[in-house]
Amino acid sequence: MVDDAAGPNPRTDPGDPLNPHEPRSIGPYALISRLGVGGMGTVYLARNTAGRRVAVKVIRPDLAADEEFRRRFRAEVEAARRVAPFCTAEVLDADPNAPAPYLVTEFIDGVRLDEQVDSGPLASSTLTGLAVGVATALTAIHSAGLVHRDLKPSNVMLSLSGPRVIDFGIAQALEGAKAKPTAWGFGSAGWMAPEQVHGRPIGPEADVFAWGILIAYAGTGRHPFGDGSDIDLGMRIVGAAPDLRGLREPLVGLVSAALAKHPDDRPSARELLLRLIAQPPARGGPALGPAIGPAIGQVEELLNRTGEVPRPAPTRVGPVTSAPARRAPWDGAGPAARPAGPPGRA
Structure with a gap:
């Protein structure tokens, strides 16, 4: 049954209440709550005219006033619509020409990976499902000519x-606008490839490097290049070997390959996916988890569809003690404990 009121239901709707200065609707979408604020704008939980919950990203006013940003945003939205909805948040709608441009995606109700890992590294079978799911998402994103x-x-x-990958498809629009980059360029410190840190052109290989960091982090509970300042992390990403202690084969070999310093030495997302689904089940549970395993037909369909993945054009960016293993919601051990506070979607 669909609620008549657009206000949040604290028992079922995540996010913060709207303040008096925020809009109550964007286009045909009734806003419910604020999910988060990011570098590009604000993400709201909303309902469409059929009552379905969706996520609406509304672009910042300063970016909306930048014609170069709008031009890139239109192109990126069109490419994002072509991304096959495998382990991603499907793009449902957008209006790049609105006074406040917006992008509408499927709403993913769940726990963010960083919130889950705060409680400890993922269990072996859960980690394998995560590795497959994110590699599947990257294969779909790259096949549409995009880089996350x-x-x-x-x-x-x-x-x-x-696992579902969100917030893809419009980062390149931000790179072309009059926006302020981080100290290392556009992206998030600690999650960039060496070429990104150096401000060199980036392609799908940068996402593969980030996949390697992500899986190492989820499997061990720590960043493979340590902690410290953004500059320290960037220097270690460029020049130091990752710490992969605690990861098991076959993942440690795939992660090590993904973290090669030179982009030409890394496997593609599709190659990662092929090697992952060819592996025997991980000890302690099914290799892909009950929710991922039945979707293997979709993964194979995606692989057949992307036999020749078109390479996205490189983009130049500015310079720039182990806890108990945790199972994710899909992994058959019941719902994961939800950390305090609403899950973010920014």
């Missing part, structure tokens, strides 16, 4: 239907 450019734990949701 900002793959990090807060952009991976763990839902009852498996």
